[in-house]
Amino acid sequence: MNPNILQTPIDYLKGVGPGRAGLLRKELGIHTYQDLLNFFPNRYLDKTRFYKINELQRTSAEVQIVGKITHIKTVEQKRGKRLVADFVDDTGKMELVWFRGHKWIRENLKLNTPYVIFGKTNWFNGMFSMPHPEMEPVEEYKKQLRTAMQPVYPSTELLAKKGVSNRVVNKIMQQLFLETKGRFYDTLTEEIREKLKLIPKAEALFNVHFPKSQELLAKAQFRLKFEELFYIQLQLLIKNMLQKKRIKGYVFDQIGENFGRFYKDHLPFELTNAQKRVIKEIRSDLGSGAQMNRLLQGDVGSGKTIVALMSMFIALDNGFQACLMAPTEILAIQHYNGLVEFCQNLGTSIYLLTGSSKTSERREIHEKLENGEIDILIGTHALLEDKVQFKNLGLAIIDEQHRFGVAQRAKLWKKNHMPPHILVMTATPIPRTLAMSLYGDLDISVIDELPPGRKPIKTVHRYDSNRLKVFRFIKEEIEKGRQVYIVYPLIQESEKMDYKDLMDGYESIAREFPITQISIVHGQMKPADKDYEMDRFVRAETQIMVATTVIEVGVNVPNASVMVIESAERFGLSQLHQLRGRVGRGAEQSFCILMTGHKLSNDSKTRLQTMVQTNDGFEIAEVDLKLRGPGDLMGTQQSGVLNLKIADIVKDNEILKAARYHAMQVLKEDPDLALEKNKVLKYTYSQVIKHKNIWNYIS
Ligand code: ADP
Ligand code: MG
Secondary structure (H helix, E strand, O other), X not given: OOHHHHHOEHHHOOOOHHHHHHHHHHHHOOOEHHHHHOOOOOEEEEEEEEEOHHHOOOOOEEEEEEEEEEEEEEEEEOOEEEEEEEEEEOOEEEEEEEOOOHHHHHHHOOOOOEEEEEEEOEEEOOEEEEEOOEEEEHHHOOOOOOOOOEEEOOOOHHHHHXXXXXXXXXXXXXXXXXXXXXXXXXXXXXXXXXXXXXOOHHHHHHHHHXXXXXXXXXXXXXXXXXXXXXXXXXXXXXHHHHHHHHOEOOOOXXXXXXXXXXHHHHOOOOOOHHHHHHHHXXXXXXXXXXXXXXXXXXXXXOOHHHHHHHHHHHHHHOOOEEXXXXXXXXXXXXXXXXXXXXXOOOOOOEEEEOOOOOHHHHHHHHHHHHOOOXXXXXXXXXXXXOOOOOOOEEEEEEEOHHHOOHHHHHHHHOOOOOOOEEEEEEOOOOOHHHHHHHOOOOEEEEEOOOOOOOOOOEEEEEEHHHHHHHHHHHHHHHHOOOEEEEEOOOOHHHHHHHHHHHHHHHHHHHHHOOOOOEEEEOOOXXXXXXXXXXXXXXXXXOOEEEEXXXXXXXXXXXXXXXXXEOOHHHOOHHHHHHHHOOOXXXXXXXXEEXXXXXXXXXXXXXXXXXXXXOOOHHHHHHHHHHHHOHHHHOOOOOOOOEOOOOOOOOOOHHHHXXXXXXXXXXXXXXXXXXXXXXXXXXXXXXHHHHHOOHHHHEO
16 A cells, blocks of 8 residues: 555545544544544444453453352442442453442342343453443343444544534544555564564554454554554654764763772762662763763662762863752752762862852852862752853753753753763652653663661551640650651642641640740741751751651751651652651651541542552552553643553553563664664654654653
């Protein structure tokens, strides 16, 4: 088939016409035959046959099954009850679930009587379940002529109103297959198809629109999901390769004085294996001649700072300057103090520049920076100002990257004739595969090991009614010399209410702990007051810190051993994890106490349970991802970050991994896709990037 036929405007398809074409364009973004072909059903109705429970596939199809209910029970939930029935046939067991209409169901459904059930199945906890099935006793079930599995396409209100029903879309689709004879050339190599046992493209397209069976539908969906993710990964990897070739970087091939002496004589502890590995990765980047663009992920407390410092030493050893940029002033100061301490006996010249640096200091810093008297500059966004000019910036490190955008990274580049190496550090544990698809332009290093001797933080969930017990526990800890955080939620829309909660809380704590010194920090305070209060806590002049989430990022008080989170159900998982990371930084046993009321949603319960069960940031991120989807995880409103047609980045994580792996294999052998056998990849790739640059996927 001439592939160009797929670029035909949709108006030309028989049965479409200008009116419908306009609607398809506007409502569904379907402009060409190709767009229509790639417009996939989001569910299927299958009344073609009966399924056995052990034949069920994890597709979104709706199926009918014959079996009997053996048992019905009510499961109590915070948000009402759930009715759950065991449903069996001669091959296995599944569950039927109802959230409403319990009385009717209990009174009318007969146990141990054959029924035909129809509906969508979910796979959960190793078992299929069907919520709110359509049910009919077998004897009443009239056998009708049921011809085929029926695809259900996404629609809009306007389409429905204008009569472009599912049936119409179905017909148009049939017409498309008729006109093109359904002969679509394959877009993956035979090699890949064989390795993954993928069905041919034409067969996949046919079966996703007109599935002949569940098995074929599953195969069709797998094939198309794989392909979609494969080409995204191919794009990211090629982009990354090109960038490496194109963007030259300073070559840091000397490991000298600073790095060597620090490593030999001043390292205050043995590096963890993960730290050593990551430093090696960074060293190899810095020596490669290409600009480094690396994301360093490591859970809170995993020791990213020392890695940053040693990387900066490499820059210094090669005659360059380095800078470290933090998202807040408090963090910048903490980094500064920490690094100055590490460098005490080394004579490294380290300066701090923030929004509140005085004019005279600024002037001095600007000058010393330009004549090379400053080795390392630490600061906030202030580093990005035009006046800040380095003599020769070789390495820029950005802490807590989600607060800085790509544009800001680029701004740092402009400070030189050649871009400095960039290391971005984040404690947000983005699952690796997701990170790879979102930050394809960054290489990723992970510190997946905590320094030795840390006692895992003990996390418990307590109800408000147990508050007195919690207070008693806090008192004991303070008597042992420890410090305590008590954190209140802060949500923009109800800032006033949150503020009131915080102040009420503060008063009751002050009453409960009359002889204890208490700091309070919240968003409505002046920065100077905030810093003052923080500082008192850091210096252990106060024992309790009552705060909103402003303390979330980076604050380091090793003597603090208790983190109490009020209204914990109102926090997201990653935020809870970040907050918990404020404790457990010293040698003492630390505790995290999640306070909530009795009314909790299922999601809240899952979040709290996850926190109680694990300290592993990546595990938590995986749960978070499942609960919220990837958009939210990034802490911004980019839901639907990846605008995918058929794959689901959360559910199809395994396919994503496979796609990435195979894309890498291909490029390893044939980086330019020049081999004869990869011709089809090269062609498809060129089509894909012509029509869909990766930046269209990532909004
Ligand atoms: P984060 O990754 O959260 O920035 P930090 O770099 O602040 O973590 O390190 C947390 C604490 O652990 C610091 O007090 C640091 O000095 C200490 N630390 C880092 N690496 C090690 C190590 N290998 N052995 C012992 N302590 C370490
Ligand atoms: Mg840190």
